[in-house]
Amino acid sequence: ETGVTQTPRHLVMGMTNKKSLKCEQHLGHNAMYWYKQSAKKPLELMFVYNFKEQTENNSVPSRFSPECPNSSHLFLHLHTLQPEDSALYLCASSQTRLAGGKDTQYFGPGTRLTVL
Amino acid sequence: GDSVTQMEGPVTLSEEAFLTINCTYTATGYPSLFWYVQYPGEGLQLLLKATKADDKGSNKGFEATYRKETTSFHLEKGSVQVSDSAVYFCALRTTGPSGGSNYKLTFGKGTLLTVNP
Numbered sequence: 001e002t003g004v005t006q007t008p009r010h011l012v013m014g015m016t017n018k019k020s021l022k023c024e025q026h027l028g029h030n031a032m033y034w035y036k037q038s039a040k041k042p043l044e045l046m047f048v049y050n051f052k053e054q055t056e057n058n059s060v061p062s063r064f065s066p067e068c069p070n071s072s073h074l075f076l077h078l079h080t081l082q083p084e085d086s087a088l089y090l091c092a093s094s095q096t097r098l099a100g101g102k103d104t105q106y107f108g109p110g111t112r113l114t115v116l
Numbered sequence: 117g118d119s120v121t122q123m124e125g126p127v128t129l130s131e132e133a134f135l136t137i138n139c140t141y142t143a144t145g146y147p148s149l150f151w152y153v154q155y156p157g158e159g160l161q162l163l164l165k166a167t168k169a170d171d172k173g174s175n176k177g178f179e180a181t182y183r184k185e186t187t188s189f190h191l192e193k194g195s196v197q198v199s200d201s202a203v204y205f206c207a208l209r210t211t212g213p214s215g216g217s218n219y220k221l222t223f224g225k226g227t228l229l230t231v232n233p
Binding site for chain 1: 148158160162165205209220224225226
């Protein structure tokens with residue numbers, strides 16, 4: 001399998017549930033990203049990982065907890081979410097310029113999350 | 117800070133019509149510019165890019181020229197097809213003066229294009 005894959009593609013959860021989103025990249029990239037896409041708003045960068053280390057947290061609430069066990073996998077753990085957290089969550093990866101790449105980000109298909 | 121402004125949508129065209137989606141930006145440093153496309157139910161796909169002034173990115177009949185003097189990167193296609201119906205995002209990535217890489221993309225809000233047969 002090639003590219004960036006995300007599971008599940010759709011998720012419905014209650015505010016008291018705990019769930020996780022998974023992203024896997026098969027491109028050999030060193031950096032991975034989580035974005036949130038809400039209606040009528042620009043894509044919002046949430047987290048950035050570079051060689052498994054978190055290098056960016058854009059003031060994301062603690063009910064979103066990322067995990068990057070290796071350069072190919074990225075998780076977003078969700079707990080006690082709010083209805084306004086309903087959105088499309090996109091994962092991306094890139095080979096950064098400092099790691100010999102071109103920094104172009106490649107996106108997965110996203111997980112459509114609905115919080116009831 | 118960095119920002120990208122796209123023309124408000126939605127844009128509705130007939131097949132074979134000419135398309136222009138305007139994009140302007142403000143940025144520090146020396147930005148690279150991108151157009152991404154999002155087809156219904158899918159993630160973003162890189163459509164084209166330009167990394168320095170006067171570069172022209174092109175792909176699938178779409179073109180955009182990096183205009184530093186007007187800080188613009190307008191997307192054009194001479195003859196659209198129904199299959200081009202999607203949301204189009206303009207984005208920038210800045211590179212610091214030292215040549216180091218800033219991997220953060222700043223996106224516009226997106227422009228929905230609908231092409232009717």
